[in-house]
Amino acid sequence: MDESLQEISKAVAIVGRIDTIPTLLQVLCETTGMGFAAVARVTGSTWTACAVQGDIQWGITPGCRLALDEGLCDESRRTHIPIVIAHASVDERYPEHPLLERDGVGSYCSVPIMLGNGRYFGNLCALDPKPVMLVPAYVLWMFTRFAALIASQIDSQSRQEHERAALLDERARSELREQSIAILGHELRNPLQAIYARADLLVSKLSHPDHAEMASRIKTNARRMSLLIDDVLDFARGRLGGGLAVDLAEVDDVNGGLVAVIQELQDAQPDRQILVDVRVTHPVRCDLARLQQVASNLVANALTHGRPHSPIKISARSDAHDLVLDVWNAGESIPPESLGKIFEPFWRHSVSASRNGLGLGLHICSEIVRAHGGRLSVTSTAHAGTRFTARLPLGLRREAKITQPTTYGAVRPTASLRH
Numbered sequence: 135m136d137e138s139l140q141e142i143s144k145a146v147a148i149v150g151r152i153d154t155i156p157t158l159l160q161v162l163c164e165t166t167g168m169g170f171a172a173v174a175r176v177t178g179s180t181w182t183a184c185a186v187q188g189d190i191q192w193g194i195t196p197g198c199r200l201a202l203d204e205g206l207c208d209e210s211r212r213t214h215i216p217i218v219i220a221h222a223s224v225d226e227r228y229p230e231h232p233l234l235e236r237d238g239v240g241s242y243c244s245v246p247i248m249l250g251n252g253r254y255f256g257n258l259c260a261l262d263p264k265p266v267m268l269v270p271a272y273v274l275w276m277f278t279r280f281a282a283l284i285a286s287q288i289d290s291q292s293r294q295e296h297e298r299a300a301l302l303d304e305r306a307r308s309e310l311r312e313q314s315i316a317i318l319g320h321e322l323r324n325p326l327q328a329i330y331a332r333a334d335l336l337v338s339k340l341s342h343p344d345h346a347e348m349a350s351r352i353k354t355n356a357r358r359m360s361l362l363i364d365d366v367l368d369f370a371r372g373r374l375g376g377g378l379a380v381d382l383a384e385v386d387d388v389n390g391g392l393v394a395v396i397q398e399l400q401d402a403q404p405d406r407q408i409l410v411d412v413r414v415t416h417p418v419r420c421d422l423a424r425l426q427q428v429a430s431n432l433v434a435n436a437l438t439h440g441r442p443h444s445p446i447k448i449s450a451r452s453d454a455h456d457l458v459l460d461v462w463n464a465g466e467s468i469p470p471e472s473l474g475k476i477f478e479p480f481w482r483h484s485v486s487a488s489r490n491g492l493g494l495g496l497h498i499c500s501e502i503v504r505a506h507g508g509r510l511s512v513t514s515t516a517h518a519g520t521r522f523t524a525r526l527p528l529g530l531r532r533e534a535k536i537t538q539p540t541t542y543g544a545v546r547p548t549a550s551l552r553h
Contacts, residue, residue, distance in 0.1 A: 142182050145175045145255070146197050148295060149184035152287045158280050159187030162260055166273060168241060170194075171260040173284060176202065176211045184256070190263070206244055210257055216245040216278065220268040240265040245277040250289045258284060322363055330356040354402060365494040368501075369479060378498070380421040380505045384529065388414045388422065388457065392450055395426040399433050406437055407445040416452040419529020424502045428510075429459060431495040432522050436463035439520070452528060456508070459524040468514035476512055499524070 149155060159171040169190030175182045182199045194200075202208050206217055219242040244259040258281040333356055336349035368378060385391070389412045400408050418425075429448065436446045440463030447462040468476060477500040496510075499522075503510040508526035 142175055142177065142180065142199070143197075144295075146182060146184045148288060148291045149173055149175075150196060152185075152284075152291055154287065155185045155284060156187055158284065159185060162258075162277070162280065163188045165276065166241075166243070166260060166268060167266040168243070168260040168262040170262065171258075173247070173258055174207070174256045176207050176254075176256040178202070178211075181207050182256075188260075206242065207257055207259070210244050210246050211254060214246045214248065214254060216243075216274055218243045218268065218270045218274050218277075220270055220273075221265040239263060241268060243268075243273055243277055245274070245281045247281045247285045247288070249285050255285065255288060322359075326356055326360055326363065330360065357402075365498055368498045369494050378424075378501045378505050380424050380502065382419050382421055382506075382529070384417050384419050385422050386417045388418045388420070388425065388450070391422045391426050392429050392448075392459075395430045396433060396448060399430065399437065403437060406442075408433065408437075409445050409447045411447070411449040411451075414450050414452045414457060416457075416528050418452070418457045418526070420457070420506055420526060421502075424505075425459075425526075428499045428502050428524060429461075431499045432459075432461040432524075435495055435522075436461050436520070439463065439465060441465040456525045456527055459526070460521060462519055462521045464519045467516045468512070468520060473512060473514065477510065496522075 155173060159173070162171045163169065168188065170186070170188040170192055172183050172187070172194065173185045175184055179202055180199050181202045183194050183196055185196055186194055202211075209215075210217055219239075221241065239261050240263055242259075242261045244257045247255040247258055249255050258277055260277075330353060333349050333353035337346055337353060340346040340349055392412050392414075393410065396408060396410055400406070429450075433446060433448055436448075440446055444464040447460075449458075449460045451458050477496050479494055479497040500510045503524045503526060506526045508524060510522065510524045512520065512522050514520040
């Protein structure tokens, strides 16, 4: 079956992207004295120029397609045998050949281009209207080597094209998946917010302790589901948009924002002890909501994986250049071989007894910190515990300073957030 025009055009484009072929054709012309050389894609019915070179163009340019009669190129296509004609008028093998007589060809050479998989591609050919002084054995040796080199380059370029197309297809599928995830997450938020609101209403209305406890559990789980959806949406936005977006502004009261989200986690788990030391004495150029998300995720991670009867410690301070947020917990250490993977999406601490969640929380924290120009790191040993440290540059107005840490009601720096 003959190739389609689309496949032939693709072959022409592949050859056209190989930078060395014009130079090879020029060397052939200069070495043999022939005025025209070409790389052609040859099928059962057409001869198509992929690259041409020489002083005599014969009206042929790349992409030019000619009907293939029962001529020399067709014979080369069928037999895969090279053809070298030094002097057409006296050549005994092809006397009075139509190509030689009709087109006034005096010298001709054509060598099949065989690809790595054994498939015939076309011909490396050269011709001239006058006979040239050719040494057939040398010309054949040179053309054969050049044809093999061109075949190798076509194979390499074709593989690159295939890999590029596969990569684009995979990217398209990946984007479709992430768009679907984002749409699904967005659509789930409204009914989930309704469940949370109704559960909150029931908690305040129900007088029976057991019923109130059930409503409270519904509320807690609805909030947990909402946080999971937020993580999925953040992940999808980050993948589709090239990273998480942050809305930076200079914030004077970072302390209050951090303590507020820690208090929410303490309220949700009143039996756990969270020790807080928040003493940020400089304004911080940040996205406060995103910074709260980092603190919330890191503390929630510590509560999940930390030793149940050991306190969680969170501190925040500012030095001359950075805001430093630190979250510590005791408990089983993260294996050294896993530390390099812990911020990858969907990674979960496999040795932990608790494997709740999607494995996106730490990845999103890392992306938020990175979007601020900072870095999130982790250390973990059985003796020293697990410590996550986020360093974010302070940004503008570093000379400004808050002289007194803010006190928030019953919550004081280095105090335990307990109900």
